[in-house]
Amino acid sequence: MNETLYTDKLNWFKQNEKPETLLMIADNPELIKIVIAWSNCQVKPAVQLTVLSCNSENEIWDWLWENTRFSLTKLKVTIGVPYSESVLEQKLKPLIGNRILYPDGTVNSFVQRYLRSEVARLFEIKSRKAIKKTPGN
Numbered sequence: 326m327n328e329t330l331y332t333d334k335l336n337w338f339k340q341n342e343k344p345e346t347l348l349m350i351a352d353n354p355e356l357i358k359i360v361i362a363w364s365n366c367q368v369k370p371a372v373q374l375t376v377l378s379c380n381s382e383n384e385i386w387d388w389l390w391e392n393t394r395f396s397l398t399k400l401k402v403t404i405g406v407p408y409s410e411s412v413l414e415q416k417l418k419p420l421i422g423n424r425i426l427y428p429d430g431t432v433n434s435f436v437q438r439y440l441r442s443e444v445a446r447l448f449e450i451k452s453r454k455a456i457k458k459t460p461g462n
Contacts, residue, residue, distance in 0.1 A: 330374075334388070335428060338386065338427070339431075342434055346425050346436060347439050350439075358406060359400075360425060362404040362405075363420075364431070366395050366396070368394070368430035369430075370393060370428075370429075371392040374392045375391060393428035397410050397413060398410070
């Protein structure tokens, strides 16, 4: 029952995403690294979930994160930047608070699309440079 409640509440947030959250990470390589690493982090709900005793959107979001388990140490290693755990926790707060990172290891879909478009743009730029360097052009 609790696991279904956790999934149902999380899915509600995913279905009600706000595109404005993208502005938090756009042109911020430091936060982008954290978002990318989050997608590669093992995240799962707590074995024993706490009781959800509220119905406000923010309280439900907090409840989801209260019942989420992941290794801050492993996340830190995956990011590849030598943050202390306290600094990393501070950097995670706006990403969590603005619903960019989800408590199941996924990322806001608008942010995900932005990251994929940036990768495609980088490949396009690299491809154009390679064509310009080709003999005869």
